[in-house]
Amino acid sequence: MAKVVVVTSGKGGVGKTTSTAALGAALAQSGANVVVVDFDVGLRNLDLVMGAERRVVFDLINVVQGDAKLSQALIRDKRIDTLSLLPASQTRDKDALTPEGVQKVIADLREKFDWVICDSPAGIEKGAVMAMRHADIAIVVTNPEVSSVRDSDRIIGLLDAKTEKAENGGRIEKHLLLTRYDAGRAARGEMLKTEDVLEILSIPLLGIIPESEEVLRASNLGSPVTLLNPTSAPARAYIDAARRLRGELVEVVVPLERKGFMGRLFGRKVA
């Protein structure tokens, strides 16, 4: 039975696309058939983060409008053959997404894959609602920062109101993915702690992704961080989160960067 997951947040720039790519790749590495779907019509970026930007021919809108077959628009990952990407359109706007068209595409993807991971656009408008509409599970990506937590609270409200599951009297499964976390700063009282965010949002924790230079390096190189450097701190955190998503019980720890003596000496941040 396929699972449809939406990666959402309300606020932009918190790590939705990075997390979609990293979790998608981690799930695919364990042998599952995974498709990552970019719902950010007009501002697509999942293709770039996945390193497939030069292979895009058809996109989600073409499929929704019947101009291309689903199989023509899907891009198979060159590193893992169980991972595919359905890119968003860069030239159209969100109005090109019709509810019926999206429903059909998601239903077709459910037939072909074990996991359908939808990368939501920021905001609470049509695009975000379309991305969450047919999801079974929502991953709410949040930074330990006031504006991100507030927007996540808003998105949780929308998930309980505007999804198909909620409208049919069910409850959509919601998980918190805390990203850009700095355990040191949290311990010093400079940053909201995991417990603070969990208490405020009161949804279960899927994982804590530590702030890391590896995340930018991975997007620079066009590779999910879980593929580029699987032993790095953020990759280990994403791999653990993917295991929890599959239902495994994995203790939540914040992985630390393994730094050598020289790294510690010169790698210290200025701010």
Next chain:
Amino acid sequence: MNLIALFRRRSSAPVARERLQVLLAHERALTGRSDLLATLQDEILAVIAKHFTVDRDKVQIKLDRGEKVSTLEIDVEVPSLTGLKVAARA
């Protein structure tokens, strides 16, 4: 910067946590009722209008959210006293 200031500067997270808790408690209560203040304004205006004429724009409503107590400030600008008497008699 003295030591106390240094300490205060560091512990900003508890302030963030408290601000969020207060804010979200109110925002959740108002979800789906974003027009609460507009509704209040209409209803209060209707009550006042039974006794004298007031301009809709002259009724201002403000809500100040506190952790334990919130205050609702209603500011009604009524016509001058003579005008009021006339209106009240009418």
